[in-house]
Amino acid sequence: MSLHPDDLERELQQWQPAPLPEILAERLLAARTDALQPAASPTPQPWRIRSRLVMLGSVAAALALAAGALFQARRSFDPGRLMTSGTELPLASLGSASAGSSRYLPVDWGNMILSAADDGVVQHEDLGPARRLRYEAVETFRFRDPQSGATIQIEVPREDIVLVSLDPI
């Protein structure tokens, strides 16, 4: 005589599933807390703040480079440069600014050396052995409008490398 499905069903119902381990219950409840935590505190992560700062810094550096390149380009192609003792005075922008009644004239120029360094002896293809000296300086240009008395001062940082020949002849 075989077992009736209803009897089998009742027999299976008597089996009691093993209870949920207490440590697992605590783990699950902790997981619930963790799962709900991001929604409760939408504070940006520190790495996101850092990456935003880096991005802002990159954009600022790119803008500065673009402005510098534009300034150099205007200097290079403007015929109205003033040469003084081998130094170019950036009158390009001033020339365009003087289209009206006022006109800025150069009144002063300075070259303040900030540091000098001896890079040692180098081999130059024309000079032969030469000592290379490096100077860091700030060039200052000052312009004045004689009619209004207004002045403009421009400071340009620069670096000069001077080769001093060591050839005795």
Added chain:
Amino acid sequence: MDAMPAQVDPWRAWLHEWGTRLLLYARHQTPSEADAQDALQEGLVRLWRQATTPTGVPPGMVFRLVRQAAIDHARQRQRRERREQAAAGSTVEPFICPVEPDERRQALQAAVSRLPHDQREVLTLKIWGELTFDQIAQALDIPPATAASRYRYALDHLRRLLPPTLA
């Protein structure tokens, strides 16, 4: 002055009522105890993202979430080292056995493990999950009539899987 009664977390009480059944179902969906616990946790986390309180949570939906988590977990773990543990089989006894298991019980338990997956799934949900056929249908996304027929097939299959001397 009486002390204020400790506030009982409703989810803790809910877990006390449903956790055992859900874990048993997860064990039937996964090859190892560790996978079952992970699937249960993932399923409950998905539930907690949808429901703020356990009141009114449909049991069928919870079992369905655990089932989906078990399926996702199985896909993820294929390339992980747990395969070796799964191949060795789970060492956790899924049911309480008050005395030493007799020969018939052992044979019946082995027969349950040899049931086709869809039949064993419905049997687990009906017998130990204590779900109705409508709730099983919701959990498995099948018609209630299909759930009922699978259950009948499972019982009939079990009866045939038992040795004649024990049937």
